[in-house]
Amino acid sequence: MGKFIGSQSIQFDKSVYILGAGSIVGKKEGDGPLGKYFDKIGQEDGLFGCRSWEEAESTLQKEALSIAVSKTGIAQDDLRLIYAGDLLAQTIASSFGIMGFHRPVYGLYGACATMGEALSLASMAVAGEFGEYVGAVTSSHFGSAEKEFRFPLGYGNQRPLSATWTVTGSGACILGTRRSHVRITGITTGKIVDFGLKDSLNMGACMAPAACSTIEANLKDFGRVPEDYDKIITGDLGEVGQRILFDLMEKQGISIEGRHMDCGIEIFDKETQDTHAGGSGCGCSAVTFASYILPKIAKGEWKRILFVPTGALLSKVSYNEGKSVPGIAQAVVVEHC
Amino acid sequence: MGKFIGSQSIQFDKSVYILGAGSIVGKKEGDGPLGKYFDKIGQEDGLFGCRSWEEAESTLQKEALSIAVSKTGIAQDDLRLIYAGDLLAQTIASSFGIMGFHRPVYGLYGACATMGEALSLASMAVAGEFGEYVGAVTSSHFGSAEKEFRFPLGYGNQRPLSATWTVTGSGACILGTRRSHVRITGITTGKIVDFGLKDSLNMGACMAPAACSTIEANLKDFGRVPEDYDKIITGDLGEVGQRILFDLMEKQGISIEGRHMDCGIEIFDKETQDTHAGGSGCGCSAVTFASYILPKIAKGEWKRILFVPTGALLSKVSYNEGKSVPGIAQAVVVEHC
Numbered sequence: 001m002g003k004f005i006g007s008q009s010i011q012f013d014k015s016v017y018i019l020g021a022g023s024i025v026g027k028k029e030g031d032g033p034l035g036k037y038f039d040k041i042g043q044e045d046g047l048f049g050c051r052s053w054e055e056a057e058s059t060l061q062k063e064a065l066s067i068a069v070s071k072t073g074i075a076q077d078d079l080r081l082i083y084a085g086d087l088l089a090q091t092i093a094s095s096f097g098i099m100g101f102h103r104p105v106y107g108l109y110g111a112c113a114t115m116g117e118a119l120s121l122a123s124m125a126v127a128g129e130f131g132e133y134v135g136a137v138t139s140s141h142f143g144s145a146e147k148e149f150r151f152p153l154g155y156g157n158q159r160p161l162s163a164t165w166t167v168t169g170s171g172a173c174i175l176g177t178r179r180s181h182v183r184i185t186g187i188t189t190g191k192i193v194d195f196g197l198k199d200s201l202n203m204g205a206c207m208a209p210a211a212c213s214t215i216e217a218n219l220k221d222f223g224r225v226p227e228d229y230d231k232i233i234t235g236d237l238g239e240v241g242q243r244i245l246f247d248l249m250e251k252q253g254i255s256i257e258g259r260h261m262d263c264g265i266e267i268f269d270k271e272t273q274d275t276h277a278g279g280s281g282c283g284c285s286a287v288t289f290a291s292y293i294l295p296k297i298a299k300g301e302w303k304r305i306l307f308v309p310t311g312a313l314l315s316k317v318s319y320n321e322g323k324s325v326p327g328i329a330q331a332v333v334v335e336h337c
Numbered sequence: 338m339g340k341f342i343g344s345q346s347i348q349f350d351k352s353v354y355i356l357g358a359g360s361i362v363g364k365k366e367g368d369g370p371l372g373k374y375f376d377k378i379g380q381e382d383g384l385f386g387c388r389s390w391e392e393a394e395s396t397l398q399k400e401a402l403s404i405a406v407s408k409t410g411i412a413q414d415d416l417r418l419i420y421a422g423d424l425l426a427q428t429i430a431s432s433f434g435i436m437g438f439h440r441p442v443y444g445l446y447g448a449c450a451t452m453g454e455a456l457s458l459a460s461m462a463v464a465g466e467f468g469e470y471v472g473a474v475t476s477s478h479f480g481s482a483e484k485e486f487r488f489p490l491g492y493g494n495q496r497p498l499s500a501t502w503t504v505t506g507s508g509a510c511i512l513g514t515r516r517s518h519v520r521i522t523g524i525t526t527g528k529i530v531d532f533g534l535k536d537s538l539n540m541g542a543c544m545a546p547a548a549c550s551t552i553e554a555n556l557k558d559f560g561r562v563p564e565d566y567d568k569i570i571t572g573d574l575g576e577v578g579q580r581i582l583f584d585l586m587e588k589q590g591i592s593i594e595g596r597h598m599d600c601g602i603e604i605f606d607k608e609t610q611d612t613h614a615g616g617s618g619c620g621c622s623a624v625t626f627a628s629y630i631l632p633k634i635a636k637g638e639w640k641r642i643l644f645v646p647t648g649a650l651l652s653k654v655s656y657n658e659g660k661s662v663p664g665i666a667q668a669v670v671v672e673h674c
Contacts, residue, residue, distance in 0.1 A: 008441040010467050052658050089426030090652035091446045104345040104526030109428045109446040128465030130347050189441030315427035321389050
């Protein structure tokens with residue numbers, strides 16, 4: 001159970017706990033600043049033993065969810081529902097990745113905000129008593145994403161400094177009613193926000209207005225100030241998007257600079273890894289959450305955070321037809337207990 | 338609130354009502370056997386005043402949801418959550434269609450089963466008291482779907498008799514706690530079922546095993562026999578898929594022939610409309626449900642039905658990489674009250 005508060009948030013009366021999490025990433029992510037936190041790291045070729053990037057991405061989801069299930073100490077069949085999504089057309093990475101679990105599935109598309117959406121819907125399922133153990137999993141893959149959205153890798157296009165590098169990785173969480181040290185106490189559902197930007201190589205700018213909208217709504221709906229959160233953590237705004245977010249929030253009279261963190265900025269070392277504005281993809285926030293953020297909350301190092309994965313809503317077709325790139329951000333309040 | 342029963346179903350203790358619905362279709366669908374039931378019918382060109390099929394499909398979603406909102410007698414701003422999805426890559430029809438409502442959104446991808454998924458998640462939101470008015474909307478468009486999955490229309494490819502014709506249309510429902518004559522009393526979440534079929538021009542065959550799996554699970558979980566439903570209504574199996582479904586169910590010792598109906602078979606007249614195996618697309622089951630099925634339940638002509646939209650999980654990429662086409666089916670129990 002829960003109750004809706006304010007204009008777009010839900011506060012959970014019943015406890016929703018995160019019981020286990022799993023993360024797997026590619027070699028580049030493993031070489032980055034968060035390398036030591038991930039459960040599994042792949043080889044240089046990014047194929048994870050598969051024949052295509054799409055198959056590799058499916059394998060990532062399978063692995064991440066398997067790790068999460070095993071860390072939760074449950075059997076695969078105990079999973080009552082799985083919420084899964086990715087960036088590929090018709091979310092094939094999820095379909096082929098999750099299929100082998102033979103569990104009930106709802107497929108999601110929330111662009112790079114999908115982990116926020118998956119955690120939100122999984123929380124609602126647990127709080128509504130619709131499932132004892134509910135999984136949330138998302139992934140992205142540099143190779144499959146470049147093919148899906150941009151240029152063939154072999155073409156070797158130059159990337160502007162505003163571009164982000166799609167994270168190869170998958171993160172999964174198991175939510176349930178069984179007590180743990182991490183609770184989801186509320187969510188704020190995002191609205192689609194369109195500032196009319198059209199540059200798919202500057203997605204941080206496209207997503208920042210949505211991040212601002214959702215964070216602002218969260219603070220208002222819950223009657224909080226930024227200081228009520230130890231960290232406000234966006235998904236993959238990168239450095240360009242972060243600056244825009246700060247500016248937009250300042251205009252609303254809210255300063256989050258002291259406590260803002262962006263998974264896309266954390267996951268790569270831009271000096272040595274040539275990733276420009278940062279990491280992106282729905283794997284980016286998912287693996288950072290599962291491996292780095294969650295343990296800090298479990299240990300009580302952070303008491304309460306706002307996790308806000310951010311997504312850019314575009315496709316090759318919408319881009320080529322001259323449409324703008326609207327953004328969406330899905331927020332989850334996570335607390336130590 | 339609710340409780341999970343059996344292996345993959347949820348029974349709702351709290352009442353979840355369908356309060357209003359809207360449907361809009363293209364000219365071909367308007368000329369079909371269900372023509373008189375739809376709220377709005379477009380012109381021959383299928384563009385609905387837009388410049389591209391994708392924009393047209395977005396317009397369909399906007400129209401269908403607006404009609405549903407107005408029939409429910411609420412303001413747009415009363416919508417607490419919207420669950421929206423479509424077939425296009427990165428579900429752009431939904432993003433651009435729903436954006437203008439400025440309401441909290443969760444994007445879904447469940448292939449042609451998306452209306453079942455949207456109704457299921459909207460039911461969970463209402464039953465969990467997470468929203469007083471919750472929208473569910475999906476769409477498909479013949480032009481945008483052929484471009485997305487098959488050949489350019491101008492190429493004029495021949496379609497085998499097993500192929501279905503993607504419905505141009507969008508259907509929307511508003512769910513809530515306010516009493517009406519139509520209740521959603523339970524759902525059965527689908528598992529992904531893969532029989533290894535690879536023919537994207539015979540999607541009925543690809544989806545039939547999933548329909549069988551979900552219907553069987555529903556009957557078992559709720560302890561029912563087919564006779565407990567006035568109708569068991571699949572989404573878009575078409576004639577080929579229907580025959581396979583009957584065969585598969587017979588093997589399980591269950592006969593549904595007397596009470597089975599398929600939206601894909603109902604929506605077109607195959608003798609005069611050249612649609613081969615039937616209609617398909619997530620608009621197919623959505624518009625048939627919103628315009629034809631729902632009023633029959635509201636009037637009490639049907640007391641209890643099982644609505645089972647069916648989806649084929651493929652993309653151009655998965656198809657071209659030689660992958661199979663797994664299926665999924667999401668079931669909703671709808672009753673007169």
